[in-house]
Amino acid sequence: MALSTPTAVVLELMTMGQQSAAHLRELLMAASPPMAAEHGQALTAEILRCCDRVIAAISKGATGAGKKRKVADRGAATCPSDLPLMSSKRRARGTAAHRVLETGTAADGFEWRKYGQKDINGSKHPRFYYRCAYSGEGCGATRRVQQSRDEPAAFVISYYGEHTCADACQQGARSAMPPAVVDSALNAWGGAVGVDSNGGSRGQWSSSSSSEGSSPVLEFLEGGLGVGWESVVNYLG
DNA sequence: AGTATTTGACCATG
DNA sequence: CATGGTCAAATACT
Numbered sequence: 385m386a387l388s389t390p391t392a393v394v395l396e397l398m399t400m401g402q403q404s405a406a407h408l409r410e411l412l413m414a415a416s417p418p419m420a421a422e423h424g425q426a427l428t429a430e431i432l433r434c435c436d437r438v439i440a441a442i443s444k445g446a447t448g449a450g451k452k453r454k455v456a457d458r459g460a461a462t463c464p465s466d467l468p469l470m471s472s473k474r475r476a477r478g479t480a481a482h483r484v485l486e487t488g489t490a491a492d493g494f495e496w497r498k499y500g501q502k503d504i505n506g507s508k509h510p511r512f513y514y515r516c517a518y519s520g521e522g523c524g525a526t527r528r529v530q531q532s533r534d535e536p537a538a539f540v541i542s543y544y545g546e547h548t549c550a551d552a553c554q555q556g557a558r559s560a561m562p563p564a565v566v567d568s569a570l571n572a573w574g575g576a577v578g579v580d581s582n583g584g585s586r587g588q589w590s591s592s593s594s595s596e597g598s599s600p601v602l603e604f605l606e607g608g609l610g611v612g613w614e615s616v617v618n619y620l621g
Numbered sequence: 622a623g624t625a626t627t628t629g630a631c632c633a634t635g
Numbered sequence: 636c637a638t639g640g641t642c643a644a645a646t647a648c649t
Contacts, residue, residue: 498626500641513640517625528640 494547496527504530518549 496514509531516523524545
């Protein structure tokens with residue numbers, strides 16, 4: 385990628401700014417005047433964070449823009465003999481058992497693939513449906529993400545099912561919170577997910593930043609059937 | 622060329 | 636009947 389596009393230029397400049405900020409931090413630490421270093425560190429950390437987010441947003445916007453699809457003529461039969469469908473097309477209401485409140489990134493350590501999107505009645509934002517990228521190996525975990533109605537910066541993430549893909553997907557989950565969530569749509573709105581959507585070649589963590597996970601808060605809800613859990617991710621800076 | 626994402630349609634559930 | 640969850644062809648990206 386050359387610097388032919390404005391996006392590329394912005395990316396390049398932000399990267400330079402990021403490096404400069406990192407350098408500045410080094411200098412401040414080396415100089416070590418107690419108070420100044422402390423404040424300086426906070427500032428540089430802030431700058432780095434901003435750069436990081438802009439870069440993430442830009443790069444995702446550049447690669448993920450302009451996907452369209454024409455009408456699919458599906459009424460006629462393409463496959464007469466139906467394949468075995470999923471048992472239930474619609475989940476029972478109120479199956480969410482847990483709710484997780486967290487700020488920072490949506491990285492939950494698993495790799496998800498989007499399989500649907502739906503406008504939900506009563507909510508002005510669509511809901512996104514993901515399933516484990518290893519569902520083909522029998523993993524039945526699913527996840528749905530919806531932007532909070534009241535709080536645009538918050539996202540409600542509901543998890544259903546369990547990850548049974550022993551090796552592949554759970555490895556990521558075991559090691560704290562690596563960046564692994566595929567959420568191009570989130571970026572379009574909140575623009576805070578600093579992870580690669582791992583397009584093309586599969587199974588590549590963008591091992592960029594394990595950015596300090598701002599302490600997730602877990603909140604358990606009563607009354608569910610215990611089938612899944614829910615999390616609210618806040619993308620406020 | 623292969624894979625991930627998009628998006629309208631289908632269909633089960635309430 | 637309305638709503639929401641999933642499917643799958645078409646499309647876009649690497």
